[in-house]
Amino acid sequence: MRGKFQWEHAVLLLALVLLTVGTYIGLAVAPPERHMGDVQRIMYVHVPTAWIAMLSLTVAFVAAIGSLWSGKHKWDAAVVGSTETGVVLTGLLLSQGMIWARATWGVWWDWDVRLTTSLVMFILFAGVLALRASVDSAERRASWSAVAIIVAYADVPLVYFCVRWWRSLHQVQSTPETVDAAMMLPLRINAFGMLFLATWFIVRRARLELAQRQVEETTLPERRSVEEVQHA
Amino acid sequence: MEPKLESSAVAIRGRGLGRRFGRRWALAHVDLEVARGEAVLIAGSNGSGKSTLLQLVAGLYQPTHGSVEVLGRPSHEQRRTVRRSLSLLAHDSYLYASLNARETVKLWAGLVGRPRSDAELAALLEEVDLADPSLGAVAGFSAGMRKRLSLLRVRLEEPQIVLLDEPFSALDSAGRLMVESWIRELRAAGRTLLIASHSIERSARLCDRGVVLDQGQIIWRGPASALAKRKMEPR
Amino acid sequence: MPDGVIVDGWASVIAAYSVTTVGLIIYAASLWQRRRRLERKQS
């Protein structure tokens, strides 16, 4: 396991380079936004985080279906990797969102559609991790967390629409037209950086899970000789 | 080695069957073939893997190693089909505590798809001495009463293959005799039986062959009559 | 967006980026630590 170079580390390197470049452009090169000024720069990390968090959880959903379908350990490892990464990114997304809310609306929390949906998503998937932690049998753990993830993922659009109708009087989010080309560049670079970083996280966590299962596995006991009796 | 059988004649076939719970192998390297109409006794001390073997045959667990087939079908993959042809009397009674005996039997009969008339239900309950309506709900039953009631469940299912986990435990002598004659009738009807039991002498009389499990592995095979004579060496 | 509400522009930006960086590093460290613990158990 050790000593061998694993491909995901190249991805990590790429991720770090992209994130450094993207952040540099976002903070130092890109012009401040007309209405919001420098606060807008949070978007260069916030939007990529949101995209990749959603993507991670989508990967978790797909892996959960694969896990139920095939019952293979590899799929379950992918489920843990992507769920945990998705939960971490959603958590960071929430903190960024709160800082953004504080800076623009003057409050730490606002029952905005996206903020609320992210919060519910965070609790939903963190709950799945809690469920995993309390199941002893590896077989049960795999199928239960897959079931819980499928249900949770299907719930997210319902939450989104519900919150949107609930707060139908709320302001509309910034539309793509207001974002000009100079702002799209750091956004895109950071998005790819975040994508590669998440890939590294997912693969590392999945490998950890597989290794953990290997430790739990014990080899078959040695075959014992059988005494055969022909007649009574 | 096991005698090779025509596959159609084989009711249960386990090959290299093993199951691990956590770090412990409850069953390992189990090769077992049971022909149709045959009765095989599984002996062994507590925790030797007898119940696990029966549950694997019933498709309740996925084998960690090897395979188990019932009438040529993998037990776990095709569990619905397999379960239609077998019935398991397990350590757990599978009963609802708040139902009484009559309601329980009626429920099982309905689920199996052969609803019985009231007279038939009464006759069945009479057989296991649970017809008295004043007995109340299963919650108030003794272990022996629960056992007798779960035996009726196996009868209602009318299976091709009968898996019995400790059929004599918790019963009084009348109950044991009842189970014994009932097993004989099943044998006469050509059913396949796999019996896990501590009552070796009693069970050996009812079986053709026997195997002894120890720490999840088969350590002895032979005719059931020889098993009854075999001294259980101290562990 | 209402004008003039915005407070602490750059401070917020720096806070958001630091929180993200620290969070990601903590998660990476936790992965590393779990792997170390596992390897110690294996040997």
Added chain:
Amino acid sequence: MSLASRELPSVAATMAPPRSPADTPAGAISGPSWLNNLRAMLAKELLLEWRNLSRLGSVALFGAVTLVLFSFVAPPQAGARRMATAGFLVLALLLSSTLSLSESFRKETHHRALTGLLLVPVAPSAIFIAKAFANFFQLVLLAPVLIPVALVLFSVDLTATSGVSYPLLQLLAVWALASAGLAAPGTLYAAMTSDLRGRDVVLPLLFFPLVVPVLLAAVKATALVLSGDAMGQLGSWNLLLLIFAVVHGTLGTVLFGYAVEES
């Protein structure tokens, strides 16, 4: 001796020809149909409900007690209290539902009755639907207790609402839809957590965030019934509740097998 010597109908005589999977093509459902299984399961659930009616009574009492507590902390002004009623009523339903849900699988795990059902075999989808229906039924039965208690405690006059015809019926409709929305995912999650250490924490942890849409939609719909639906929005909230129940009911039917059997 008495048992053995009794006139026994011979097993061989009373038995139908042995059932064997070899007789039927692979995967074909022989024996009792899925519908027959569902009917038997529903009958069983209703019988068990009937037996445990006293437990349902304690759940209702629990819901009423939460309403009393809520009414203590609600603002004293009549107008504000009316506004808060919808939220508290739905919360009382939600809190009571976790009690009855976790209870509903305890009777299945006691003697491992659920495993017995799977061995018959009864289709997991039939078990789920019957169980979800029983849980739904239980929650609906809370309405005649919790709704009057809330109306009295928060001094809401149903006859005074504007723009809503038959407010009590509308309220019951919202209640039923919300109950369906809670029962569908709740049954699935209760099955997964019933055997768990720390189930009392894990079930709400998974369940509460999942039913946020039910909470929001039911509160909104209830508030519209109680304080007038000038814009005619009630229908769309009810539709949302219905969609939630259908989505989760379908998911539960499909996934229940994975939740109760080793895959």
